[in-house]
Amino acid sequence: MNTTQTMRRLLLYAGMLCVIGLLSACSKVVTLQSNLSDTDANEIVMVLNQQGIVVEKKPGKEGVGLMLAETDLARATSIMNGAGLPRRGRESLGEVFKKQGMISTPLEERVRYLHGLSEELGYTLQQFDNVISARVHVVLPERVAPGEPIQPSSAAVFIKYRPPIDEDAITPRVQRLVASSIPGLASEDGRAKVSVVLTPGEAALPGVKWTTIGPFKVDVDSARGLLATLIALGVVGALGLAAGGYTLVKGRGKLGKPGKGKADAGAAEAAGAKAAKAAA
Secondary structure (H helix, E strand, O other): OOHHHHHHHHHHHHHHHHHHHHHHHOOOEEEEEEEEOHHHHHHHHHHHHHOOOOOEEEEOOOOEEEEEEHHHHHHHHHHHHHHOOOOOOOOOHHHHOOOOOOOOOHHHHHHHHHHHHHHHHHHHHOOOOOEEEEEEEEEOOEEOOOOOOEEOOEEEEEEEEOOOOOHHHHHHHHHHHHHHHOOOOOOHHHHOOEEEEEEEOOOOOOOOOEEEEOOEEEEHHHHHHHHHHHHHHHHHHHHHHHHHHHHHHHHHHHHHHHHHHHHHHHHHHHHHHHHHHHHO
């Protein structure tokens, strides 16, 4: 193999590496979420970064958008669903009771009150450790028909949590909290009218631990593999350079040999001619 062929192969390998690098760097970027509050966006970014997914925040007129590589979209969506993200939009009592017209009917006021109370209780229950989401449905005292007894207050609570959690310990705490917040349920009998349903969600995924190897930031579990790969690439590159240098030097040596061969052949021919004359 001559020097020209060696150089061509080296250039071909270098071009292939450049193309691979460009293809990996040009992965398509897609939108994960849009119109988020800054708090919700930060929470999602934190959870996904812990799992090794890079997310970019993009502020907009109506909220914050989140961008990421298309290859990470499916895994990011699965992680968000398991973590109950983004959080369901919550309206405060002030927003619920905002006047939309000149006069509100008693039914409108009652519906707004029930909605606002349920939202506030659900938000409070989400402050418990490992609670992903919580919903509260409240029924206030109401007379079904004239002459009928008033139906007492009651409440139903649904909580989705992330294991581990002690259901036997958290259930009475939830009942006391909800019963104390609803008129007519503060007594011991009232707490019995608060039903609590707890359902487990997916267990939290372990966070990714990062380390740095040269210019690369990688998962700790992948660090050894990357280090071995870099060392192997370095060895192969060094061997390739050594082989190329050897081939180049050898090629230059061959270029200088023909002249020397001709001189040696001429000297041998002269010596042969001289010996022939002496013999004659």
